[in-house]
Amino acid sequence: MKLLAINIETSYDVEDALSYYATEDLHALGTEERRRSDFEQAGWLHDSTIVDMDDIPNLPKELEFIAYFDEEQDKDNLVKKFQAKLDELAGYGLSTGEGTIKTSYIADQDWNTVWQKYYHVINLSRHLAIVPEWEDYTPAFPDQEIIKLDPGLAFGTGNHQTTQLAMLGIERAMVKPLSVVDVGTGSGILAIAAYKLGAKSVLGTDISDESMTAAKENAGLNGFYDLALQKTSLLADVDGKFDLIVANILAEILLDLIPQLDSHLNDDGQVIFSGIDYLQLPKIEAALDQNGFKIDLKMKGGRWIGLAISRKEDE
């Protein structure tokens, strides 16, 4: 079965009125609202997940209102009715934004399989490829490591530039088997990458329950049954020292992590940071310097910065 979708680019003012009209008067099968403000706030409200506004397709100026109808319904008549409603609402002095109305027919299918269409193999480097659970992939080199992932569960599909910068940093650092802690492991992708690249041991930490479940499942998909997991904030309650500390988290949170690095880092240890918006870099540089660290390498992807860090030699 197909659905008739009517998309209206409009304003927050008329959201409730349109939703009521579509459901009660026109008997829409369903409605959906895409608010620009939700996308803008998502990164800060929910567990510090990074949202890059440039990456969001068809981001509305304010509100995109979508009403779904049976495909048999008279499309032109519905458009006329919505147009008349917008005019009526504007007549009350409400803002109706752009007020453009578009229609399309979409297959009414399982949304899980729809988004799977957009998630494919990421051939990250000579040594690493990220492969969705449902895809087959033959590496170009026999020793290219494959990370199998079911990304539906937590942040860390591998698609985000910050994840990729962190992975490249791990690959560069792993010149011998290292003990690794992945702070803010999310889906576990960086912990799994470290394991595939030959880490001696890996601990993944995160503050979210979803991450603990997802990281365990994804590690299992990769035959990595020794992944240690700890639900905790940053490193304060983590025991031991590591050769490599990895963290892909927003800069505001990395600032809290920086003073905890020294007591958790072995001699000659290294740190990989990602998730730093370039505008926040000066604050991170200053905090690293004050805490006895130096930046050995800066990597850039879009507006995101990744850093390879070590102790200053004379300290």
Ligand SMILES: C[S@@+](CC[C@H](N)C(=O)[O-])C[C@H]1O[C@@H](n2cnc3c(N)ncnc32)[C@H](O)[C@@H]1O
């Ligand atoms: C941007 S995601 C990174 C996920 C994955 N490591 C990757 O690189 O794709 C940040 C992760 O940090 C976690 N996080 C946020 N604040 C944290 C904190 N204070 N301590 C530990 N983890 C935290 C979030 O729950 C989220 O899973």
